[in-house]
Amino acid sequence: MTRNAALAAVLVGLALVAPQAASADTTITLAGSTALLPLVKDAAGLYQTAHPDVKIAVSGGGSGTGINQVAAKAIDVGNSDILAPAHPELIDHRVAVIGFAVIANPSVGVKGLTKAQLQDVFTGKVTNWKEVGGADQKITVVNRPRSSGTRAVFTKTLMGGKSAAETGLTEDATGTVVDVVGKTPGAVSYAALSGIRGKGLAEIAIDGILPTDENIHMGKYPMWSYEHMFTNGPPSADVSRFIAFVTSNSALIKKDGYLLIRDMKVTETDR
Amino acid sequence: MIATRAKRAHAQERIATSVLRIAAGFVVFAMALLLLYLAGEGLKLFVIDRFPVWEFLFSPVYEPDTHPGAAVFIVGSLSVTLFAICFGGPFGIAVGVFLSELAPPRMAQILKPAIDVMVGIPSVVYGWIGLQLLVPFIRNTTNSPGFGLLAAGIVLSIMILPTVITLSEDAFRSLSPTLKEGSLALGATRWQTILRVLLPSASSGLTVALILGIARAIGETLAVQLVIGNATQLPRGLLNPTATMPTEIVQDLGGATQGSMLEHALFSMAFLLLLIAMSLILIVRFALRKRA
Numbered sequence: 001m002t003r004n005a006a007l008a009a010v011l012v013g014l015a016l017v018a019p020q021a022a023s024a025d026t027t028i029t030l031a032g033s034t035a036l037l038p039l040v041k042d043a044a045g046l047y048q049t050a051h052p053d054v055k056i057a058v059s060g061g062g063s064g065t066g067i068n069q070v071a072a073k074a075i076d077v078g079n080s081d082i083l084a085p086a087h088p089e090l091i092d093h094r095v096a097v098i099g100f101a102v103i104a105n106p107s108v109g110v111k112g113l114t115k116a117q118l119q120d121v122f123t124g125k126v127t128n129w130k131e132v133g134g135a136d137q138k139i140t141v142v143n144r145p146r147s148s149g150t151r152a153v154f155t156k157t158l159m160g161g162k163s164a165a166e167t168g169l170t171e172d173a174t175g176t177v178v179d180v181v182g183k184t185p186g187a188v189s190y191a192a193l194s195g196i197r198g199k200g201l202a203e204i205a206i207d208g209i210l211p212t213d214e215n216i217h218m219g220k221y222p223m224w225s226y227e228h229m230f231t232n233g234p235p236s237a238d239v240s241r242f243i244a245f246v247t248s249n250s251a252l253i254k255k256d257g258y259l260l261i262r263d264m265k266v267t268e269t270d271r
Numbered sequence: 272m273i274a275t276r277a278k279r280a281h282a283q284e285r286i287a288t289s290v291l292r293i294a295a296g297f298v299v300f301a302m303a304l305l306l307l308y309l310a311g312e313g314l315k316l317f318v319i320d321r322f323p324v325w326e327f328l329f330s331p332v333y334e335p336d337t338h339p340g341a342a343v344f345i346v347g348s349l350s351v352t353l354f355a356i357c358f359g360g361p362f363g364i365a366v367g368v369f370l371s372e373l374a375p376p377r378m379a380q381i382l383k384p385a386i387d388v389m390v391g392i393p394s395v396v397y398g399w400i401g402l403q404l405l406v407p408f409i410r411n412t413t414n415s416p417g418f419g420l421l422a423a424g425i426v427l428s429i430m431i432l433p434t435v436i437t438l439s440e441d442a443f444r445s446l447s448p449t450l451k452e453g454s455l456a457l458g459a460t461r462w463q464t465i466l467r468v469l470l471p472s473a474s475s476g477l478t479v480a481l482i483l484g485i486a487r488a489i490g491e492t493l494a495v496q497l498v499i500g501n502a503t504q505l506p507r508g509l510l511n512p513t514a515t516m517p518t519e520i521v522q523d524l525g526g527a528t529q530g531s532m533l534e535h536a537l538f539s540m541a542f543l544l545l546l547i548a549m550s551l552i553l554i555v556r557f558a559l560r561k562r563a
Contacts, residue, residue, distance in 0.1 A: 061525045062525060062526055063526075064525060064526025064527075064528075065525030065526055068525065068526065068527075068528060068529070069525075072529070086528060138414075140416045143502075145501075145522050145523060145526060146335055146523060146526060146533075147523060147525060147526015147527070148526070166333075166502050166503035166504055167502060167504050167512075168416070168500075168502055168512065169416060169418050169500040169501065169502060169512050170500070170501035170502060170503075170514075170522065171501070172501075172522060183407065183410075184410065184416050184417065185410075185414075187416070
């Protein structure tokens with residue numbers, strides 16, 4: 001009886017180990033920005049079809065997580081919406097440009113805000129949409145966690161460095177933000193364009209300017225950022241090939257709602 | 272022949288004993304390691320960053336890089352736990368009484384496996400259901416975001432039920448049958464017997480049930496994180512989004528740079544949770560000893 005049990009345990013153990021031991025495939029692991037996630041996922045799917053010997057594991061976690069994990073060499077590539085000045089050992093590979101939008105539940109009845117109004121909404125100075133020309137509806141701010149790259153870009157480009165009030169909700173991925181804003185009357189948040197198109201949310205114009213590709217290219221709409229893939233030191237040949245595959249796939253970048261770096265008429269420092 | 276068999280049995284005995292001893296020793300070793308590690312990391316905030324313990328425990332100002340006061344999360348943890356035990360506690364004890372004293376055998380046969388299944392359901396499933404059904408329900412009936420203390424409290428009340436039910440049922444079953452028989456023989460009704468005789472007699476066992484329910488509630492992470500709203504603010508009402516220590520740890524641990532004040536503060540919260548869990552267990556042991 002006990003011998004059989006021991007045998008069974010050994011067999012189960014072997015069954016778990018065997019598939020990993022047998023395959024000599026390369027695995028590339030990526031984690032980080034949930035704003036960049038859709039592009040990396042789609043690219044990984046295409047790449048794996050073309051190269052069956054390469055396995056690509058992609059997960060989210062936020063830009064801060066991506067930077068931390070690649071710095072700790074836990075993953076091959078850390079995806080991020082923001083730079084990593086605290087980690088000089090990381091090598092930056094810019095893959096695309098991403099636009100972000102201020103999004104709201106359609107119930108708020110507001111199509112646009114001035115930058116000052118927007119800051120009042122997010123700092124909690126204004127608590128009802130009617131105070132900024134909308135419906136009589138309580139404002140619910142939905143934040144991203146502190147380590148979020150999207151939040152960092154938002155704070156820098158639209159909030160003038162002021163931090164958003166912590167009185168609303170905090171959701172830890174672009175996908176959940178979109179879901180919660182869509183379901184909660186009076187909710188407002190910010191999210192990558194790649195994650196929000198076609199979800200029936202109101203995109204709020206800032207100082208009369210909507211986050212269209214054209215406006216972002218020309219630098220009229222300020223909330224955009226380069227998407228970075230960080231490697232810890234020079235990437236291996238496999239990782240390097242995958243990053244080049246993502247960066248050069250213009251059609252996929254555009255289809256997933258990102259912008260091409262070469263189309264930008266301004267740089268980040270112009271903001 | 273007999274001698275060799277006895278010798279072999281003896282050898283088997285010795286091997287088995289030492290294997291079991293190693294296993295038991297490993298548990299102690301793992302526990303000690305965990306405690307030491309958490310204490311070492313958790314005290315860095317006070318020793319290296321020189322952040323006052325007082326401020327950590329009582330200041331609601333949470334600036335992760337300069338002033339990580341954890342009062343919001345401590346109050347959040349205590350509030351959801353209090354809510355859960357106020358609702359889940361009496362309800363669980365009631366079901367425990369019902370199961371041990373009143374339920375017809377066939378009904379108990381259905382109820383007990385159902386309760387076992389409740390224990391086995393992963394917490395993320397409770398949270399997910401809370402997010403899909405409870406949050407929209409609260410949102411629509413109260414005109415609030417729906418996320419908050421109330422949603423988290425309700426989910427937790429349900430999650431601690433199996434613990435409280437099972438342990439309180441045990442508490443009633445472990446009472447001597449003479450208590451019940453004597454009370455009934457004196458002419459007390461079944462209800463009087465339960466209320467005046469069985470409940471007071473089982474009180475130490477019921478205390479254990481409630482405390483382990485509290486321990487379950489205060490540490491719950493994922494289910495709470497999904498429905499509480501994760502806002503760094505003191506709860507001013509049941510409908511307010513807030514956060515607890517476990518939810519804050521899981522929310523910010525990925526983004527906390529190694530060696531940063533934020534990371535140290537998260538470790539301090541984990542250490543505090545461990546201390547709370549340990550004191551709860553100490554209270555349980557004390558209550559059990561009193562009963563014996």
